[in-house]
Amino acid sequence: MTNYVGLDVHKKYFHATVMDEEGDVLIQESFPNDSEGFDSLLFKTGDEVEVALEACYAWEYxxxxxxxxxxxxxxxxxKKTEVITKERVKTDTRASEALAQLLRMGWLPEAWxxxxxxxxxxxxxxxxxxxxxxxxxxxNKIEADLAKQGIRRKVSYSDDGKERLRNLEIDSINDYLDMVEALNDPIRRITKEVERExxxxxxxxxxxxxxxxxxxxxLTLTTELGDVERFFGPNEVPAYAGIVPSTEQSGSKEVHGSITKEGNKYLRWAAVECAHLHEWHADDTYLTRFFHKLAAKKNSQTAAVATGRKLLIAAYWMxxxxxxxxxxx
Incomplete structure (x- = not known):
């Protein structure tokens, strides 16, 4: 027999509810959020269990x-779990019990x-x-502090440019420049690793x-998208990124607003950045034509967001x- 476990995970502990196939609660207990805590849970449940937890900040561990x-x-x-359970009083016990119940009944709204x-x-x-x-x-802080000093020339971060900044002998600029130089090494190292990947x-x-x-x-697009076969169709991809317009409909009236921003923020960010880069580097594609047509009516940022949505659909089909x-x- 398979038992069903709902976990309400916190930084230092997690609360577990274990149910059998009939829905009877077998265990409701808190455990330390570490390897020993999971060992203790599985010692009581055995390994013939299915586990559900919310996609919270600590889910990967x-x-x-x-x-x-x-x-x-x-x-x-x-969010979908909250809508289904409609919990007005949310405690660790109720949260873990709701997850176990949804899992047992096959109603758990899953995240990938x-x-x-x-x-x-x-x-x-x-x-x-x-x-x-x-x-x-x-x-940006360096440029802002230069502006405060009445210096509005273009800033260069070449060796000569950094030396000119140092020669100004402005403490705040030297401090910020130290941070820029400290970040350069890990960024270069990771960039080389990413290129190889x-x-x-x-x-x-x-x-x-x-x-x-x-x-x-x-690589950002492929890792944030994952296996495209998990999507039912191309329109699910921009929805997953939260880059589709919000919609309110009542009767025959339908109003579209700003994008939902409910979804993978990294994929959404990558799509918009790629749209800008594509517009800069591509001479004449269906995406650049769409960008310029919309930018002429509205503005370049709105056009980039809309083009990013189309670019995600193109990536899906590719x-x-x-x-x-x-x-x-």
């Missing part, structure tokens, strides 16, 4: 602890759990992105046929069919 030790681990979509290799690449790419964002922040990955090489999409962005980018669509 828990997932990796359990995925090779139990029958199956499933990720629950937090990437395989180990994809999780490894995602972590590396997201770490690189975070370091680049931080470095850009320090560069991309050139060894068939899916990434395929997406690199899109003008403007280099090895970093191609990966599904194993085809290179077709400039005319």
């Amino acid at each position: 828990v997932y990796e602890e359990l995925e090779d030790r139990v029958e199956e681990v499933k990720l629950a979509h937090p 759990a990437p395989p180990k290799e994809t999780r490894r690449l995602r972590e590396k790419l997201r770490r690189r992105a975070y370091l680049v964002w931080k470095r850009t922040g320090f560069k 991309a050139r060894a990955t068939e899916e990434a090489k395929l997406l690199m046929t899109i003008p403007g999409v280099g090895f970093v962005w191609s 990966l599904k069919r194993g085809e290179k980018f077709r400039p005319q669509g």
